[in-house]
Amino acid sequence: MRALDKIDRAILAELSRDARTTNTELAGRVGLTSAPCLRRVRRLEEAGVIAGYRAMLDPVATGRACEVIVAVEISMTDVQTTREFEDAVAAFDEVTEVRRLLGRPDYFLRVNVADLAAYENFVMNSLTRLPAIHRIESHQTMKIIKSA
Template identity: 60%
Template structure:
């Protein structure tokens, strides 16, 4: 949060409802959290301005985009200097296949979520792009058996 904001239970209810369906109208949201529309809208605006609500987005079915295979990848790198970290991060962030990249404490150094069409596309990404990066020491791929819980 950019500005420290005290959240009461109504604020938390608003955040929960919006996280479940960001396209709720203010009238519907107000009804769900037990407010009338004007104070509900003021609270939402305050949460947006304070940086608690950072945006709204559409959740898109990866299959519809031809990216039905998601692979979680642990990456360890050789380098420990800032320039190498930054170069690796910039390169990985530029790859369309990488939908999430996190620098981790400890091992692995990075955690990636990669979305591709199928196993052949993942192999091409892994061998043609990721494993060829100069800083890469080790890669470990994880395929999901079953998604139990996911947010967005």
């Protein structure tokens, strides 16, 4: 794929704000007619620049208003331990994001639950039972200022 130009970046910015906008609305916002706009969007999708579309859920409405960012260090970082740990945490329904980091901690997890009691239950009955866990440090979100 060729380099992104000003119009491609405008399309991406608009779709990042509202992926449900119609092609006609999108075209008008970026200064194109519908057909060339649609061709550009399809090209961006085919090239993998647009990796997908998803709904942003309201954590209060879904009963998961308590968000905790969890810093995790694992005891060993060999390939097998790392894969097993990543597979296990990715399978937990409460974990909505997993990031492997350079340096310490080894991972950041975004955990969304109903309340602190639910978080304690998750930590005590799920997370700490993973054999690779060495250290857990929890940071409760007070307010989300900006989210992708």
